[in-house]
Amino acid sequence: MSKPVVSKWNARYAHSGAGIPAPSEVLSRGARWLPEAQAPVVDGVVSQRRALDLACGLGGNAHFLAKAGFIVSAWDISDVVIEQIRGRKLSSIAHTELRDVVAFPPEPNSFNVIVVSRFLDRSLCPHIVNALRPDGILFYQTFVRGLKNKNFMLKSNELLSLFKPLHVLEYHEPEPEQQCDDAPRVDGAPFEASLIARHS
Numbered sequence: 001m002s003k004p005v006v007s008k009w010n011a012r013y014a015h016s017g018a019g020i021p022a023p024s025e026v027l028s029r030g031a032r033w034l035p036e037a038q039a040p041v042v043d044g045v046v047s048q049r050r051a052l053d054l055a056c057g058l059g060g061n062a063h064f065l066a067k068a069g070f071i072v073s074a075w076d077i078s079d080v081v082i083e084q085i086r087g088r089k090l091s092s093i094a095h096t097e098l099r100d101v102v103a104f105p106p107e108p109n110s111f112n113v114i115v116v117s118r119f120l121d122r123s124l125c126p127h128i129v130n131a132l133r134p135d136g137i138l139f140y141q142t143f144v145r146g147l148k149n150k151n152f153m154l155k156s157n158e159l160l161s162l163f164k165p166l167h168v169l170e171y172h173e174p175e176p177e178q179q180c181d182d183a184p185r186v187d188g189a190p191f192e193a194s195l196i197a198r199h200s
């Protein structure tokens with residue numbers, strides 16, 4: 001694992017408190033695209049679908065998906081934040097994992113839903129596509145501006161090209177005039193693009 005990255009995020013989460021954040025805009029606004037959490041019964045066996053909150057931070061998305069009935073995995077590189085999630089009483093998140101998702105991306109064909117918010121590593125995108133099961137849904141939201149490191153910001157329409165193999169259900173990107181620093185906030189996320197897309 002990259003020690004500077006871990007230290008940076010551990011320091012940020014050291015004083016973050018016990019509260020569970022709201023889910024990201026792309027998930028709360030696009031929740032109607034979620035599949036049923038319960039898969040069809042096969043041979044009398046009832047099973048729940050699996051969802052991943054990748055680079056989960058405090059796990060607002062993971063919590064939302066668990067409440068919706070999915071078997072949820074929440075992965076992050078920060079041991080501080082993973083311990084915070086694990087320490088919550090009555091958490092319904094099934095699996096928390098301290099995991100460098102760049103070094104250890106999700107396995108192929110492993111999730112029905114994947115949510116990524118405010119995290120970008122372009123090398124991971126083909127793995128995310130492959131990790132979706134048939135008809136699996138990707139919810140992705142991250143910055144187009146507002147960060148010091150340009151590498152972590154999307155270029156115009158970049159989510160569409162990074163996830164070209166998927167079928168686009170919704171795509172939002174702030175208009176250029178909404179991207180200036182004094183622009184009013186739009187949907188609470190003025191500097192972020194979002195994509196909801198389905199695996200075929």
Ligand SMILES: C[S@@+](CC[C@H](N)C(=O)[O-])C[C@H]1O[C@@H](n2cnc3c(N)ncnc32)[C@H](O)[C@@H]1O
Nearest residue numbers: 009055056057076077078099100101102117118
């Ligand atoms: C801006 S935060 C976003 C957290 C959360 N997804 C949200 O929207 O609130 C970025 C997160 O990515 C995690 N992260 C950074 N590099 C990572 C890596 N290589 N593997 C897993 N998590 C990573 C950080 O620890 C941090 O929690």
